[in-house]
Amino acid sequence: QSALTQPPSASGSPGQSVTISCTGTSSDVGGYNYVSWYQQHPGKAPKLMIYEVTKRPSGVPDRFSGSKSGNTASLTVSGLQAEDEADYYCISYAGSSNLVFGGGTKLTVL
Amino acid sequence: QVQIVQSGAEVKKPGASVKVSCKASGYTFTTYAIHWVRQAPGQRLEWMGWIDTNNGNTKYSQKFQGRVTITRDTSASTAYMELSSLRFEDTAVYYCARYGSGSYGYWGQGTLVTVSS
Numbered sequence: 445q446s447a448l449t450q451p452p453s454a455s456g457s458p459g460q461s462v463t464i465s466c467t468g469t470s471s472d473v474g475g476y477n478y479v480s481w482y483q484q485h486p487g488k489a490p491k492l493m494i495y496e497v498t499k500r501p502s503g504v505p506d507r508f509s510g511s512k513s514g515n516t517a518s519l520t521v522s523g524l525q526a527e528d529e530a531d532y533y534c535i536s537y538a539g540s541s542n543l544v545f546g547g548g549t550k551l552t553v554l
Numbered sequence: 555q556v557q558i559v560q561s562g563a564e565v566k567k568p569g570a571s572v573k574v575s576c577k578a579s580g581y582t583f584t585t586y587a588i589h590w591v592r593q594a595p596g597q598r599l600e601w602m603g604w605i606d607t608n609n610g611n612t613k614y615s616q617k618f619q620g621r622v623t624i625t626r627d628t629s630a631s632t633a634y635m636e637l638s639s640l641r642f643e644d645t646a647v648y649y650c651a652r653y654g655s656g657s658y659g660y661w662g663q664g665t666l667v668t669v670s671s
Contacts, residue, residue, distance in 0.1 A: 478656030495657035541613045
């Protein structure tokens with residue numbers, strides 16, 4: 445499977461909102477409601493931020509939200525804070541017990 | 555509380571094999587699959603494969619088919635990932651993660667594998 449397409453970088457000022465896209469195909473993102481988003485700080489393991497497209501695990505601030513339209517999923521971070529600066533990855537189920545990963549987006553808080 | 559603890563860093567020569575362990579606690583091990591994901595320095599996450607911890611069935615990424623073997627020991631609540639015929643480009647941090655609800659809710663701390671002559 446090909447990787448999901450994410451923009452290499454995104455940025456915003458503190459307090460602003462930023463949206464990161466994740467584009468796949470009808471065989472992965474568009475075909476299943478199993479898109480998840482992960483935050484990764486340097487030298488750390490990834491952390492689950494959104495699962496099943498829109499759900500937030502306990503402890504994740506409600507500033508983080510997920511959505512999907514067609515073959516593109518999106519992660520929106522509202523009220524940007526300095527600690528949100530990190531790499532963000534999307535992952536989608538792709539059928540037949542396969543997963544496909546995005547290339548990652550580096551979020552910079554200006 | 556759920557914890558996933560991996561084995562320590564390894565240094566291997568090209569052509570050798572490496573086996574990384576992933577010990578889970580705080581839940582019933584056979585209830586969730588364990589996946590393996592790696593990340594080369596400065597690169598993106600890369601899915602390697604997974605094991606159904608209940609029956610031992612596995613699925614591997616085509617990229618690693620033939621070189622990776624994922625196993626589990628249910629009595630020890632531990633999964634293992636063995637990668638053979640190591641190359642310099644296999645230098646990476648290897649993660650295991652618990653898979654449920656279509657996502658990785660819990661991750662190990664990562665194991666750095668360095669391939670060096």
